[in-house]
Amino acid sequence: MRSFFHVSDIGDLAAALQEAKQVKATPFAWKNLGQDKTIILIFFNSSLRTRLSSQKAALNLGMNPIVLNVGADSWKLETQLGVVMDGDKSEHLREAIPVIGSYCDIIGVRSFAGLSDREFDYAETILSQFIEYSGKPVISLESATVHPCQAFADLITIEEYKTKPRPKVVMTWAPHPRALPQAVPNSFAEWMNAADVDFVITHPEGYELDPKFVGNAKVEYDQMKALEGADFVYAKNWSCPGVTNPGDYGKILSKDMGWVVDERHMAVTDNAYFMHCLPVRRNMIVSDGVIDSPRSIVIPEAANRVVSAQVVMKRMLEGLK
Numbered sequence: 001m002r003s004f005f006h007v008s009d010i011g012d013l014a015a016a017l018q019e020a021k022q023v024k025a026t027p028f029a030w031k032n033l034g035q036d037k038t039i040i041l042i043f044f045n046s047s048l049r050t051r052l053s054s055q056k057a058a059l060n061l062g063m064n065p066i067v068l069n070v071g072a073d074s075w076k077l078e079t080q081l082g083v084v085m086d087g088d089k090s091e092h093l094r095e096a097i098p099v100i101g102s103y104c105d106i107i108g109v110r111s112f113a114g115l116s117d118r119e120f121d122y123a124e125t126i127l128s129q130f131i132e133y134s135g136k137p138v139i140s141l142e143s144a145t146v147h148p149c150q151a152f153a154d155l156i157t158i159e160e161y162k163t164k165p166r167p168k169v170v171m172t173w174a175p176h177p178r179a180l181p182q183a184v185p186n187s188f189a190e191w192m193n194a195a196d197v198d199f200v201i202t203h204p205e206g207y208e209l210d211p212k213f214v215g216n217a218k219v220e221y222d223q224m225k226a227l228e229g230a231d232f233v234y235a236k237n238w239s240c241p242g243v244t245n246p247g248d249y250g251k252i253l254s255k256d257m258g259w260v261v262d263e264r265h266m267a268v269t270d271n272a273y274f275m276h277c278l279p280v281r282r283n284m285i286v287s288d289g290v291i292d293s294p295r296s297i298v299i300p301e302a303a304n305r306v307v308s309a310q311v312v313m314k315r316m317l318e319g320l321k
């Protein structure tokens with residue numbers, strides 16, 4: 001595997017889920033695979049789970065992880081080509097990326113969408129440069145449009161908790177005080193479409209996700225109707241994807257507190273499990289009662305981030321040989 005962005009990069013999904021089971025059962029069985037190999041994890045943005053789970057996955061495989069917080073630990077990096085660098089950015093990605101590539105075998109990058117220029121974000125302009133200029137396998141640790149390590153962990157979690165062959169999974173938009181990227185809902189939709197689930201997306205009008213991620217998913221604007229009979233409720237905020245109105249890209253169109261997932265919403269489900277990628281704002285996205293209930297699986301979901309990252313790194317290491 002040369003890069004990890006999309007569900008298609010993992011190949012046969014059933015085989016990947018089987019491998020995830022093995023990795024979870026015997027995490028140290030491939031301890032020799034990563035010997036003398038180095039992964040550099042680059043963070044342009046904050047992280048708790050991705051930072052720690054990626055390091056843990058690398059250590060489980062016997063690899064050496066090095067973490068770089070861009071800006072805080074390093075020079076501030078310019079990402080736009082052709083600019084006069086007379087501002088606060090001391091170094092360009094064009095030099096920084098090949099330098100980073102020369103120090104490691106695999107690179108992971110977290111770089112959120114800027115949410116101002118849709119074209120720049122949706123072309124994955126920054127991660128594409130990492131692929132082009134590093135010559136190393138690149139993992140998206142949430143880039144402008146995708147968060148595949150999260151979606152893979154989400155699917156692993158659904159596989160573990162499902163009690164029906166084809167569960168109903170509902171992804172619902174929920175309000176948030178700040179504009180957030182579409183990477184998490186994009187990837188979740190992409191992975192659910194590839195999985196054997198009955199998948200429904202619900203959000204207020206104007207929040208339509210990019211059609212390439214929505215695929216054949218059912219979109220239901222009535223949140224309560226969407227949630228009826230759900231086996232899994234996946235809550236997430238995202239800002240306007242700019243599909244119907246490009247001028248609204250990255251904007252907050254609604255803060256309707258009626259969309260906060262609470263006991264009233266969960267009551268119409270089939271005793272659904274509650275999921276969220278975290279970090280989550282309590283009583284904005286989800287009520288205390290729901291996230292503290294026995295049906296909330298946000299902690300095992302986060303724990304599976306080690307498993308998804310380890311499967312991806314394992315495959316990349318196997319590809320290096």
Ligand code: AN0
Binds near residue numbers: 142182184
């Ligand atoms: C980020 C987002 O919504 O993309 C990271 C989630 C994993 N969330 C926040 O910035 C709060």
Ligand code: CP
Binds near residue numbers: 279
């Ligand atoms: N879910 C997730 O990616 O969390 P962090 O932003 O803390 O890494």
